[in-house]
Amino acid sequence: MIEVNDIHKSFGEAEILKGVTTQFEKGKTNLVIGQSGSGKTVFLKCLLGLFEPEEGSICYDGRTYSSLSGDEKRDLRQEMGMVFQGSALFDSMTVEGNVTFPLEMFTKQSKSEMQDRVNAVLKRVNLIDAHHKYPSEISGGMQKRVAIARAIVMNPKYLFCDEPNSGLDPKTAILIDNLIQEITEEYDITTVINTHDMNSVMEIGQKILFLKNGLKEWEGTNKEIFKTDNAAVTDFVYSSELFKKVRQMYIEERN
Structure with a gap:
């Protein structure tokens, strides 16, 4: 499990992360979504230990990163696997x-x-x-x-993926999503995925964190995202006509 507690990260006068608190459970696919500039990439780099927040803490199965020695940080990084966008x-x-x-x-x-x-x-x-x-x-x-x-x-105990479906056709993207989810469950890994792919959200979003302007705007599952009335989330998720139709079908089924 990764526990994120009120982390803040700035570059000069620009505050990118403004107090994000969440947790990611092992054995689940945890997705981070949000518009460009929402802080997703900086957030992922903080989880990887590439950036260290000025405030707050990140704990990996009870180990607080900022409290570790240099050797302990190096050992922790060796417990991390990374799938890059390209x-x-x-x-x-x-x-x-x-x-x-x-x-x-x-x-x-x-x-x-x-x-x-x-x-x-x-x-x-x-x-x-x-x-x-x-x-x-x-x-x-x-x-x-x-x-x-x-x-x-x-x-690894922790697997991080940055836009793993980038540049792939829809069919191949689904295969990659399924593979990541299967591996996560089989090896009981804590997996965190940065993505813009709403198909991924709907298919494997066992936990979804939605960032907006450096803040946690919403979190829940791929089932709960259909039910939310959060305007920022619905504007992001249902920006395409396809997902507008899916939401409308869901509402009609409920009624």
């Missing part, structure tokens, strides 16, 4: 090389142990025959699966 694979490395990289950097495992672990995670993301291919030789959806494999190869 996958961020090394073009000069094969799929196998990309996934092996964290093990080589941060563990003392033998080559056979690393190979076994890489084989296991590539199998889990359905990339059994892609070991020796380069990123340029595989599709965008396959690149995302490689990024997920790399993120979980260290068996």
Whole structure:
């Protein structure tokens, strides 16, 4: 579990986060949504330990980040997996090389142990025959699966995803959503996903945090988001005609 307690983050005179309090449970897909400029990226970087808030605290299973020593912070970061928006694979490395990289950097495992672990995670993301291919030789959806494999190869307690469906067609995006949710539940990981994709919200939003202007405007589940009367949330969620129709159908069913 990650507990966020009244965090504030500023850059110069610009206050980006203005006192956000929430918690993310393990074994669930926790989504962070909001318009551009709402503070989502800064919030995620605070969770990753890349930014440290001026006020408030972030606790990881009872460990308050600001109270940890340098070595303890380093150890905590090794418990984190990250899926970047553009996958961020090394073009000069094969799929196998990309996934092996964290093990080589941060563990003392033998080559056979690393190979076994890489084989296991590539199998889990359905990339059994892609070991020796380069990123340029595989599709965008396959690149995302490689990024997920790399993120979980260290068996993290916390998984962070920044727009994991960016650039994917709708069908592939759903497959990636389902994969992330399955892995979250199987490994009992605390997963936090920054997204603009409302399909993701509706499909896997077991917990949704909506930020607006650096504040927590609303939080709840993908079922509860249909029921809210919060104007900022409804304006964001139902900005497309499709979701306006979905909401109208929900209201009519209730009546």
